[in-house]
Amino acid sequence: MWPVAQSGERAADRAYHLLRREIVAGTIPAGSHLAEAELATQYELSRTPIRESLRRLQSEGLVEVIPHRGARVVDWNSFDVEGIYDLRALVEGFVARRAATRLSPGQVDHLESLCVQMEELTARADFADVETMSGFAFLNDQFHGGVAEASGADYVIPARNVLVVLPVILQALHNYAPVDVNRSHRHHRELLDAFRAKDPAWAESIMTTHVLSSKTRLMDQVRAKESADGASADSA
Numbered sequence: 479m480w481p482v483a484q485s486g487e488r489a490a491d492r493a494y495h496l497l498r499r500e501i502v503a504g505t506i507p508a509g510s511h512l513a514e515a516e517l518a519t520q521y522e523l524s525r526t527p528i529r530e531s532l533r534r535l536q537s538e539g540l541v542e543v544i545p546h547r548g549a550r551v552v553d554w555n556s557f558d559v560e561g562i563y564d565l566r567a568l569v570e571g572f573v574a575r576r577a578a579t580r581l582s583p584g585q586v587d588h589l590e591s592l593c594v595q596m597e598e599l600t601a602r603a604d605f606a607d608v609e610t611m612s613g614f615a616f617l618n619d620q621f622h623g624g625v626a627e628a629s630g631a632d633y634v635i636p637a638r639n640v641l642v643v644l645p646v647i648l649q650a651l652h653n654y655a656p657v658d659v660n661r662s663h664r665h666h667r668e669l670l671d672a673f674r675a676k677d678p679a680w681a682e683s684i685m686t687t688h689v690l691s692s693k694t695r696l697m698d699q700v701r702a703k704e705s706a707d708g709a710s711a712d713s714a
Contacts, residue, residue, distance in 0.1 A: 489527035494534050496521055501540055501551055502643060504612070509553040512541065539640055556700045563693035566641040567686050569634060570622065574669065574685035576629035578678040585628055586673050592621045593666045600659050614659070621666060625685075658695055662688070 497517065500506045512532060514525045521528070532549045535541040543549045554562070581589075596617045604610060619642065626638050665688035672681035 489523050490530040490534075493517070493521055493523055493527040493531035497528075497531050498535060498540065501535070502615075506551055508551050510551045512549040512551065514548070538643070540643065554700070556697060556704060559696060559700050560693070562641060563689065563696070566638075567689040567693070569638045569641055570626075570689050571682045571686040573626045573629035573631055573634060573638060574672075575678040575682035576631050577625045578673055578681040579676050580630055581625075581628045581673050583674075585624065586670060589621055589624055589666075589673070590670055592617050592624070593663065593670065596621070596666070597663055600656075600663075618662070625669075661691060665691070 497506075497512075506512070514528045514532070517523075517528045518525045532541055532543065536543050536549070540552060541549050542552050596614055599610065599614055599617070622642060623639075626635050665684055668684045669681060669688070672684055
Protein backbone atom coordinates (compact mmCIF):
# COMPACT_ATOMS: atom_id res chain seq x y z
CA MET A 479 0.00 0.00 0.00
CA TRP A 480 3.02 2.25 -0.15
CA PRO A 481 3.30 4.52 -3.20
CA VAL A 482 4.99 2.79 -6.10
CA ALA A 483 7.40 4.14 -8.67
CA GLN A 484 5.77 5.45 -11.84
CA SER A 485 6.66 4.14 -15.28
CA GLY A 486 7.64 7.59 -16.57
CA GLU A 487 10.26 8.21 -13.93
CA ARG A 488 13.90 8.34 -14.83
CA ALA A 489 15.99 5.40 -13.63
CA ALA A 490 17.54 7.17 -10.62
CA ASP A 491 14.15 8.34 -9.36
CA ARG A 492 12.69 4.88 -9.84
CA ALA A 493 15.56 3.33 -7.88
CA TYR A 494 15.15 5.91 -5.14
CA HIS A 495 11.40 5.35 -4.73
CA LEU A 496 11.64 1.57 -4.82
CA LEU A 497 14.51 1.40 -2.35
CA ARG A 498 13.04 4.02 -0.04
CA ARG A 499 9.71 2.21 0.02
CA GLU A 500 11.38 -1.06 1.05
CA ILE A 501 13.45 0.63 3.75
CA VAL A 502 10.52 2.53 5.26
CA ALA A 503 8.22 -0.50 5.11
CA GLY A 504 10.85 -2.57 6.91
CA THR A 505 11.28 -5.02 4.03
CA ILE A 506 14.95 -4.08 4.18
CA PRO A 507 15.63 -3.89 7.96
CA ALA A 508 17.79 -1.39 9.80
CA GLY A 509 21.47 -2.27 9.60
CA SER A 510 21.12 -4.21 6.33
CA HIS A 511 23.97 -4.04 3.83
CA LEU A 512 22.99 -2.50 0.49
CA ALA A 513 25.02 -4.00 -2.35
CA GLU A 514 24.84 -1.97 -5.55
CA ALA A 515 25.16 -5.02 -7.80
CA GLU A 516 22.39 -6.93 -6.03
CA LEU A 517 20.05 -3.94 -6.06
CA ALA A 518 20.75 -3.30 -9.74
CA THR A 519 19.79 -6.90 -10.52
CA GLN A 520 16.71 -6.79 -8.30
CA TYR A 521 15.37 -3.55 -9.81
CA GLU A 522 16.60 -4.33 -13.34
CA LEU A 523 18.66 -1.15 -13.51
CA SER A 524 22.30 -0.28 -14.00
CA ARG A 525 24.49 0.50 -11.00
CA THR A 526 24.65 4.24 -11.78
CA PRO A 527 21.02 5.03 -10.78
CA ILE A 528 21.40 2.74 -7.77
CA ARG A 529 24.46 4.69 -6.66
CA GLU A 530 22.62 7.99 -7.15
CA SER A 531 19.63 6.76 -5.15
CA LEU A 532 21.91 5.70 -2.29
CA ARG A 533 23.45 9.19 -2.18
CA ARG A 534 19.98 10.71 -2.07
CA LEU A 535 18.89 8.39 0.73
CA GLN A 536 22.10 9.21 2.57
CA SER A 537 21.22 12.92 2.44
CA GLU A 538 17.87 12.06 4.07
CA GLY A 539 19.53 10.13 6.86
CA LEU A 540 18.11 6.76 5.79
CA VAL A 541 21.35 5.26 4.50
CA GLU A 542 24.95 5.56 5.59
CA VAL A 543 27.85 5.04 3.21
CA ILE A 544 30.96 3.62 4.84
CA PRO A 545 34.22 4.17 2.91
CA HIS A 546 35.57 0.94 1.38
CA ARG A 547 32.67 -1.03 2.88
CA GLY A 548 29.62 0.16 0.96
CA ALA A 549 26.21 1.32 2.11
CA ARG A 550 23.77 0.09 4.73
CA VAL A 551 20.42 1.09 6.16
CA VAL A 552 20.96 3.27 9.21
CA ASP A 553 20.62 1.79 12.67
CA TRP A 554 20.54 3.61 16.00
CA ASN A 555 21.07 2.93 19.65
CA SER A 556 18.60 3.83 22.40
CA PHE A 557 20.28 7.20 22.98
CA ASP A 558 19.77 8.17 19.32
CA VAL A 559 16.16 6.99 19.28
CA GLU A 560 15.34 8.92 22.44
CA GLY A 561 16.70 12.13 20.93
CA ILE A 562 14.87 11.63 17.64
CA TYR A 563 11.55 11.10 19.40
CA ASP A 564 12.01 14.03 21.77
CA LEU A 565 12.60 16.28 18.76
CA ARG A 566 9.67 14.74 16.92
CA ALA A 567 7.37 15.39 19.90
CA LEU A 568 8.35 19.06 19.86
CA VAL A 569 7.92 19.45 16.10
CA GLU A 570 4.68 17.48 15.79
CA GLY A 571 3.22 19.20 18.85
CA PHE A 572 4.07 22.55 17.29
CA VAL A 573 2.46 21.77 13.93
CA ALA A 574 -0.67 20.39 15.65
CA ARG A 575 -0.96 23.62 17.63
CA ARG A 576 -0.62 25.69 14.46
CA ALA A 577 -3.01 23.48 12.50
CA ALA A 578 -5.76 23.64 15.13
CA THR A 579 -6.89 27.12 14.08
CA ARG A 580 -6.20 26.67 10.37
CA LEU A 581 -7.85 23.35 9.48
CA SER A 582 -11.07 23.75 7.51
CA PRO A 583 -14.08 21.50 8.25
CA GLY A 584 -13.35 19.70 4.98
CA GLN A 585 -9.75 19.04 6.00
CA VAL A 586 -10.85 17.70 9.37
CA ASP A 587 -13.34 15.45 7.58
CA HIS A 588 -10.50 14.13 5.41
CA LEU A 589 -8.41 13.38 8.50
CA GLU A 590 -11.39 11.57 9.96
CA SER A 591 -11.71 9.46 6.80
CA LEU A 592 -8.09 8.39 7.29
CA CYS A 593 -8.92 7.46 10.89
CA VAL A 594 -11.83 5.35 9.69
CA GLN A 595 -9.61 3.57 7.16
CA MET A 596 -7.00 2.82 9.83
CA GLU A 597 -9.63 1.56 12.24
CA GLU A 598 -11.26 -0.66 9.62
CA LEU A 599 -7.91 -2.03 8.48
CA THR A 600 -6.72 -2.94 11.96
CA ALA A 601 -10.13 -4.23 13.12
CA ARG A 602 -9.72 -7.20 10.81
CA ALA A 603 -5.93 -7.23 10.88
CA ASP A 604 -3.51 -9.99 11.48
CA PHE A 605 -0.91 -7.96 13.35
CA ALA A 606 1.79 -10.31 12.08
CA ASP A 607 0.93 -9.46 8.46
CA VAL A 608 3.56 -7.08 7.09
CA GLU A 609 1.42 -5.81 4.21
CA THR A 610 -1.50 -4.98 6.47
CA MET A 611 0.61 -3.10 8.99
CA SER A 612 2.57 -1.35 6.24
CA GLY A 613 -0.81 -0.14 5.01
CA PHE A 614 -1.58 1.12 8.49
CA ALA A 615 1.78 2.91 8.59
CA PHE A 616 1.05 4.57 5.23
CA LEU A 617 -2.38 5.83 6.36
CA ASN A 618 -0.90 7.00 9.65
CA ASP A 619 1.74 8.99 7.77
CA GLN A 620 -0.99 10.52 5.59
CA PHE A 621 -2.81 11.63 8.74
CA HIS A 622 0.24 13.21 10.33
CA GLY A 623 1.34 14.70 7.02
CA GLY A 624 -2.08 16.29 6.58
CA VAL A 625 -1.79 17.95 9.98
CA ALA A 626 1.68 19.24 9.13
CA GLU A 627 0.59 20.67 5.78
CA ALA A 628 -2.40 22.42 7.36
CA SER A 629 -0.14 24.10 9.92
CA GLY A 630 1.22 26.52 7.31
CA ALA A 631 4.67 26.02 8.84
CA ASP A 632 6.35 25.08 5.57
CA TYR A 633 9.79 25.73 7.06
CA VAL A 634 9.24 22.90 9.57
CA ILE A 635 7.84 20.24 7.23
CA PRO A 636 11.20 18.98 5.80
CA ALA A 637 12.57 18.45 9.32
CA ARG A 638 9.30 16.88 10.41
CA ASN A 639 9.36 14.45 7.48
CA VAL A 640 12.86 13.24 8.37
CA LEU A 641 12.04 12.90 12.07
CA VAL A 642 8.96 10.82 11.26
CA VAL A 643 10.62 8.48 8.76
CA LEU A 644 13.78 7.71 10.74
CA PRO A 645 12.15 5.86 13.64
CA VAL A 646 9.73 4.06 11.32
CA ILE A 647 12.72 2.15 9.92
CA LEU A 648 13.34 0.71 13.38
CA GLN A 649 9.72 -0.04 14.19
CA ALA A 650 8.52 -3.56 13.56
CA LEU A 651 4.99 -2.32 12.94
CA HIS A 652 3.77 -5.84 12.26
CA ASN A 653 4.83 -6.73 15.83
CA TYR A 654 2.70 -4.01 17.39
CA ALA A 655 0.14 -5.32 19.85
CA PRO A 656 -3.53 -4.40 19.43
CA VAL A 657 -3.31 -2.28 22.59
CA ASP A 658 -0.70 -0.05 20.92
CA VAL A 659 -2.70 0.47 17.75
CA ASN A 660 -5.94 1.03 19.67
CA ARG A 661 -4.21 3.70 21.76
CA SER A 662 -3.09 5.36 18.53
CA HIS A 663 -6.70 5.35 17.29
CA ARG A 664 -7.88 7.01 20.51
CA HIS A 665 -5.24 9.73 20.21
CA HIS A 666 -6.22 10.40 16.59
CA ARG A 667 -9.88 10.70 17.55
CA GLU A 668 -9.10 13.12 20.37
CA LEU A 669 -6.97 15.17 17.99
CA LEU A 670 -10.00 15.44 15.71
CA ASP A 671 -12.03 16.71 18.67
CA ALA A 672 -9.35 19.31 19.43
CA PHE A 673 -9.24 20.40 15.78
CA ARG A 674 -13.02 20.77 15.60
CA ALA A 675 -12.90 22.81 18.81
CA LYS A 676 -10.04 24.86 17.29
CA ASP A 677 -8.17 24.47 20.58
CA PRO A 678 -4.40 24.84 19.97
CA ALA A 679 -3.29 23.87 23.49
CA TRP A 680 -5.42 20.73 23.48
CA ALA A 681 -4.17 19.68 20.04
CA GLU A 682 -0.54 20.22 21.03
CA SER A 683 -0.98 18.26 24.27
CA ILE A 684 -2.58 15.25 22.57
CA MET A 685 -0.08 15.16 19.72
CA THR A 686 2.85 15.36 22.13
CA THR A 687 1.39 12.55 24.22
CA HIS A 688 0.76 10.53 21.06
CA VAL A 689 4.37 10.77 19.91
CA LEU A 690 5.87 10.11 23.34
CA SER A 691 3.74 6.99 23.81
CA SER A 692 5.22 5.66 20.56
CA LYS A 693 8.65 6.55 21.89
CA THR A 694 8.09 4.45 25.01
CA ARG A 695 7.09 1.42 22.95
CA LEU A 696 10.04 1.71 20.57
CA MET A 697 12.55 2.39 23.34
CA ASP A 698 11.50 -0.87 25.00
CA GLN A 699 12.14 -2.72 21.73
CA VAL A 700 15.51 -1.08 21.08
CA ARG A 701 16.76 -1.67 24.62
CA ALA A 702 15.67 -5.30 24.48
CA LYS A 703 17.60 -5.69 21.22
CA GLU A 704 20.67 -4.02 22.73
CA SER A 705 20.51 -6.36 25.74
CA ALA A 706 20.17 -9.40 23.48
CA ASP A 707 23.05 -8.24 21.29
CA GLY A 708 25.18 -7.65 24.37
CA ALA A 709 24.40 -11.09 25.75
CA SER A 710 25.29 -12.68 22.41
CA ALA A 711 28.59 -10.80 22.32
CA ASP A 712 29.45 -11.89 25.87
CA SER A 713 28.80 -15.54 25.07
CA ALA A 714 30.81 -15.48 21.85
